[in-house]
Amino acid sequence: MFKKIARDILIAFGLMALTLSTSRTAMKYTSDKRDNNYWWGTYQCLNGDLVSMSYLDIVSRFNQPNPRGGFKHPSFNGQRKMVLYMDGDSFTWHLCDSDFAGLESFCYFQRNHGLKYHLDTTKKNVLVIEVSERYLQSYFTGFQMFNEVIDTTIKAKKISTLPVRADAGICYSSMLPSISVNSLFNKNINQNLQFNLFNYNFMMPMFESKAALNYYFFNRASGDVVISDDRKFLFLKETISKTDIGSSYHPVSPADASTIVDVLNGIYDHYKAAGFAEVYFSVIPNSATIMQPDGYNNLIPMVQNNPRLRMKIIDIYTTFKHSKEIYYLPGDTHWNHKGKQLWLDLLNKHLLTDTSGR
Amino acid sequence: MTFNSLQFLVFFMVVTLWFFRIKNQKGRVLLLLIASCYFYMSFIPEYILILGGTIIIDYIAGLLIEKNEGSARRAWLVVSLIANIGVLAVFKYYNFFIDNIHAGSLFFGKSVTLPMLKIALPIGLSFHTFQAMSYTIEVYRKNQKAEKNFGTYALYVMFYPQLVAGPIERPQNVLPQLKEFRAYDWDNVKEGTSRMLWGFFKKVVIADRLAMIVERTYGHTHESSSLALFAGAVFYSFQIYCDFSGYSDIAIGAAKVMNIKLMENFNQPYLSHTISNFWSRWHISLSSWFRDYLYIPLGGNRRGAFRSKLNILIVFLVSGLWHGANWTFLAWGLMHGLLVILLTWGKKQDTKKKTDLTVLARILFNFVLITFLWIFFRSENIGVAITYIREIFAFHGGSNYIGVSRTELVFSAIIIGILLAREKYRPAHTIKSDAGFYCYAGAMILACYYLGVFSENQFIYFQF
Numbered sequence: 154m155f156k157k158i159a160r161d162i163l164i165a166f167g168l169m170a171l172t173l174s175t176s177r178t179a180m181k182y183t184s185d186k187r188d189n190n191y192w193w194g195t196y197q198c199l200n201g202d203l204v205s206m207s208y209l210d211i212v213s214r215f216n217q218p219n220p221r222g223g224f225k226h227p228s229f230n231g232q233r234k235m236v237l238y239m240d241g242d243s244f245t246w247h248l249c250d251s252d253f254a255g256l257e258s259f260c261y262f263q264r265n266h267g268l269k270y271h272l273d274t275t276k277k278n279v280l281v282i283e284v285s286e287r288y289l290q291s292y293f294t295g296f297q298m299f300n301e302v303i304d305t306t307i308k309a310k311k312i313s314t315l316p317v318r319a320d321a322g323i324c325y326s327s328m329l330p331s332i333s334v335n336s337l338f339n340k341n342i343n344q345n346l347q348f349n350l351f352n353y354n355f356m357m358p359m360f361e362s363k364a365a366l367n368y369y370f371f372n373r374a375s376g377d378v379v380i381s382d383d384r385k386f387l388f389l390k391e392t393i394s395k396t397d398i399g400s401s402y403h404p405v406s407p408a409d410a411s412t413i414v415d416v417l418n419g420i421y422d423h424y425k426a427a428g429f430a431e432v433y434f435s436v437i438p439n440s441a442t443i444m445q446p447d448g449y450n451n452l453i454p455m456v457q458n459n460p461r462l463r464m465k466i467i468d469i470y471t472t473f474k475h476s477k478e479i480y481y482l483p484g485d486t487h488w489n490h491k492g493k494q495l496w497l498d499l500l501n502k503h504l505l506t507d508t509s510g511r
Numbered sequence: 512m513t514f515n516s517l518q519f520l521v522f523f524m525v526v527t528l529w530f531f532r533i534k535n536q537k538g539r540v541l542l543l544l545i546a547s548c549y550f551y552m553s554f555i556p557e558y559i560l561i562l563g564g565t566i567i568i569d570y571i572a573g574l575l576i577e578k579n580e581g582s583a584r585r586a587w588l589v590v591s592l593i594a595n596i597g598v599l600a601v602f603k604y605y606n607f608f609i610d611n612i613h614a615g616s617l618f619f620g621k622s623v624t625l626p627m628l629k630i631a632l633p634i635g636l637s638f639h640t641f642q643a644m645s646y647t648i649e650v651y652r653k654n655q656k657a658e659k660n661f662g663t664y665a666l667y668v669m670f671y672p673q674l675v676a677g678p679i680e681r682p683q684n685v686l687p688q689l690k691e692f693r694a695y696d697w698d699n700v701k702e703g704t705s706r707m708l709w710g711f712f713k714k715v716v717i718a719d720r721l722a723m724i725v726e727r728t729y730g731h732t733h734e735s736s737s738l739a740l741f742a743g744a745v746f747y748s749f750q751i752y753c754d755f756s757g758y759s760d761i762a763i764g765a766a767k768v769m770n771i772k773l774m775e776n777f778n779q780p781y782l783s784h785t786i787s788n789f790w791s792r793w794h795i796s797l798s799s800w801f802r803d804y805l806y807i808p809l810g811g812n813r814r815g816a817f818r819s820k821l822n823i824l825i826v827f828l829v830s831g832l833w834h835g836a837n838w839t840f841l842a843w844g845l846m847h848g849l850l851v852i853l854l855t856w857g858k859k860q861d862t863k864k865k866t867d868l869t870v871l872a873r874i875l876f877n878f879v880l881i882t883f884l885w886i887f888f889r890s891e892n893i894g895v896a897i898t899y900i901r902e903i904f905a906f907h908g909g910s911n912y913i914g915v916s917r918t919e920l921v922f923s924a925i926i927i928g929i930l931l932a933r934e935k936y937r938p939a940h941t942i943k944s945d946a947g948f949y950c951y952a953g954a955m956i957l958a959c960y961y962l963g964v965f966s967e968n969q970f971i972y973f974q975f
Contacts, residue, residue, distance in 0.1 A: 160528050167525035171518070338553050346517040363961055372916035376965060395730050 174345035175337065183349065192355040195348070201484030203387035207378035208357070208364035215387055215484030224494050227254035227501040235504065236260070236276045238429075241283035244437045244487055254501045272428045279507065280424055281433045281467070281500065285486075286453060287392050287399030289436055290409065293416045381445050386483050392439040401442040401449050410455035414462050421464045431507055435467035437488065437496070440481040443473045467503060469496045512553040514761045515714050515965075522550065523765060526671075530769055536692040540662050543769075547671040551634070554675075558633040561598060562669065568594040569643045570664045573650045577657035584651065591647040595640040602632055607836030635675030637833055641800055643668050646682045648804055655682045663689050670771075672762040676755070678776040678796035685771070693770040698941070701948045703767030706940040708955035709933075710760030715963035717926055718753035720915075721746045723964070724923070727914025729889060732899055736909035740902050743913060747889050748882045749927050752781065755794070764940070779934050781881070784873040786850045789881060797833070801826050824848040834888070839896060843887040850880065926962075 173179045188194050196205070200216035209215055237253055238260045239245060250259040257276060272278050284292060339345065351360075364375050374380050377390040391397040395404070417434060424432045436453050453470040456462065472495060473480050480492030488496070512518050526546045533539050552559050572591035576584050609625045616623035646667065649655035658664040667685050668674075728735055728743025735743070759776040766773045780793035790798050806826045812819040824845070831844015865873075883900065890896035913920065942948040 160532065164525055164528050164532070167521045167528075170521055171525070174518075338556055342518050342553075343516050346521065350517065359960075366961060371919040371922070373919075396726075 170346060170349055171342075174342050174349055175339045177339070180345050180348070189354070192353065194354050195352055196354055196357050196360075201387070201482050202486055203374075203378050203389060204484035206376055206389075207374040207387065208360040209368060209374060209378075209387070209484070211361060211365055212368060214385065217483055217489075224252050224490075224497055226251055227498075227505070234277055235507075236273060236278045237504070238262070238278065238280045239283065240280065242285055242288065244285060244493075245283050248497075252497055254505050256504075274428060277430045278428060279431050279433070279504065280429045281435065282420070282464075283435045283437065283467075285437050286401070286439045286442060287389070289413065289452060289456070290398045290403075290405070293413045294409070381441070383445075386440060386444050386481065387485075388439075388441045388445070389486050392486075393441045393445075399439075401439045401445075401452075403450055405450045405452045405455065407455065410452065410459060411461075413456050414459045417456075418461065418463050432464055433467050433500070433503060434464040435469060435496070435500070438470050438473060440486065440488075442470070444479075444481060446474070465503070467496070467500050469499060472499065512550055514758060515711065515719075518553070522546070527765075527768055531695045536690065537662075539692070540660075540666055540689060543671070544662055544666050544669065547666065547669040547674060550671040551669065551674060554634040555631060561602075561633055562639065565594055565598055565640065565643055566665050566668050569647055569668070570658070570661055572647050573657040573664070574659070576647060576650045588647055588651045592644060595644050599636060599640055601628070602630065602636055604832075604836045638677045638679055639668055639674060641679045641797075641833075642673075642677075645679070645800060645804065649682050655686070658682075658686060660690075670766070672765040673773055676758050676762070677794075678759060678762065678774050679800050680774060680796070684774060688771050696770055699770050700768050701945075702941050703764040703769075705942055705948065705951060705955075706764030706767060707761050708764075708952060708959070709940060710757040710762075710764060711959050711963075712955055713753040713757030713760065713930065715959055715965060717923075717930060718750050718757060719964040720919070720923055720926075720962075721750035721753070723914045724920075725750055725889070727912070729899070731910070732895070732902055734910050735902075735913070736911050737903050737906045739909070739911050739913045740899060744882050744886055744899070744903070746913075746923070748781070748878070748885050749930075751885065751888070752777075753930065779931075779938075781878050781931070782874055782935065784870065784877055785854060786847060786877065786880065787855060789877065790847075790851070797830070801830055805829060820852045823851055827851065838893050839887050839890055842893055842896070843884055846884055846887065850884075 173183065184195065189196075200210060204210060204212075204215050235256050236258050237256050239248070240262050242263070245261070246263070248259070248261060250256055253259060367373055367375050372380070374387060379388045379390050379393055380386075381388055391399045392401055394400050395402050397403055421432050436456070438453060442449055442453070457466050457468055457470065469492075473492070478491060480488050480495065482489045512522065526542065529542055530539055533542060548559060551562065569591050572587045572594075575587040576591075579587065606627050609627055613622070613624055646655065646658075646664075650657050658667070663686065666689055667680075667682060670680075670685070670689075673680060725743055725747045728740055728746075732740065756777040763773045763775070774796055776794060776796050778792040778795065780789050783789040783792050806822055809822045809825060810818055811822060827844045827848025828841060829844070831840045831842070831847075834840040834843070886899050887893070887896045890899060915923070942951055
């Protein structure tokens, strides 16, 4: 009897785990509800995303907290009449109006959520597209531009039949709402299962002991994290694996770079026609590109220096490359405070000298 | 859903427990069918339609082959073969064919460009089409009665443990087992679970660890020393063995837990002393498929020495092509075929007793030979393979770094030793005492967790 009850409980538990881990809504709900301060909370490492992924909190060299905000603000005494739109990723999260010079307002759009806008034609509207190097090829080669925005009220219709709207924007084909049978087979199900079944504070000693074993015994990090050759930095595996399109060492041909330039020119024309006074583009290098440059595929310079490129460039790659300072966190995919400050300074310099439009 | 994923572990637990909850065979077949559809659709959902289409055609063909005689009988077999080979031709070989027409036309000074298909290869296509063909051929040969129950036939093709990477089963073995209700058997559960754990160990602890070395050496051919390249080639031999035989162990073990006995697919292949002996121990279900459905129908060794050699060569070429639409696989198959022919040329059955040292030397020589042939299998193209081999024989210095620390290298060698010793001296997976089973299972789970390399690497043979 006991065995039968246990069996039925296990079946129900397994089915629940699979269903829960397939549904995006359910995953969002559970992750929001779990309080990190309790034993059943989610493990959160404040020392860097790569430290967190590899459970290497034990190695002090990689643990360097990064303060948020507090950037040196640009001095500006003129009339504030610029509206800055920024389409960015995790490198540019948490920026605010005061980080920029001469702005009347600042609108930030996280790339995954699409860019929606309604331009005020009495203002000077400037768009900055920021992208991490590891997404450069994947976003800007198979990229398609749509004259529609994602509209949740009509998502059941096919994208091609959506009406063109006045506030038409741009969205990425891979991020369109999933309306097929594919949504029953969530590609992230294994990550979700790991989160639901194992990602609890009380289970951390188990993960950390494995990470320690790999680090001290085999000299490597666990999972998708790799230790740099000089052993001072952690890198995301996909940014250094030769076979990965986001890697700094994945071979790229001039034709590959040319394709990206074509797409960027298309985007530029689209937004200029939509009424933006200027469109800037900025690629933030992978930390491996700067910290371990031997064998770099030169993707960023190949794109940025292409004479056909019409978009204006915020070139942080050259600045980082020629500097002796360190601009990346040792246990994180992102830049440190100095790196972000440098990029902001560069962007502000462009904004202040921008003579386009109004 | 790969076997080395959390999704599979949860899925397997649910399906197996539910399987034993059901008290009639019809219900069990239905459950396994639904589970198999879910398993297959977790890769690319739409491709279930292709699989479903061929299953319907083969099911009807089987019934009509049995019902008819003479030319009609043969015609229905041809329909079934065309359907299966046609699917393979379109999804697996069409682009290769078009690519070569283009290259050939350039050679003759003209450029013929035909449209390429931008589609992904359905997972395990070569496995389930071959398994389906074995059914209609056996019905045609009257060795197997046509299956009347559509669900049972569909499950024969789709049974999830062996759906995407074999063993390529025969209807005589599997169909009767799918029809018979078998009660829960704890001994089978223990044996199946132990075998699955051994398969997981081979995959995550050995194969995926060796993959780090192999990726490094194959990715840095020019910088690496000859010794490092040779070591990379040797480690690949063990990587592919542990990857593929690990998959087979999990598949056979998972079926065993549900009281279904699948055929063996490996028998210590690296202890073989000739290439032909290797093929009687490596991927046995495929070798025997080719023997029964290609080599013997071609005449086998019954039509004289020349024809026999030609048949061997044809079988190995087709076997190479079966593995993938690339010249590297064809070259790999061709070289295996040529070596089998050359090394058996004019030889009679050797009945002399050999010393242990002679046996060991022959095993080693054969292993090195097979290792060099695997280089073609692993390389992106023939040029890369030739460069890799040339660099090994250049005996030059260079980086001896092969992607892992020295400790891990030594550890890798030790676990390969453990693998060989275990499979030689304790090949069975039966554990009589419950306490022994729990200890073994606990130790294997800990070993897989702490020593495993988890990077969601797919099984190498999935691509075929």
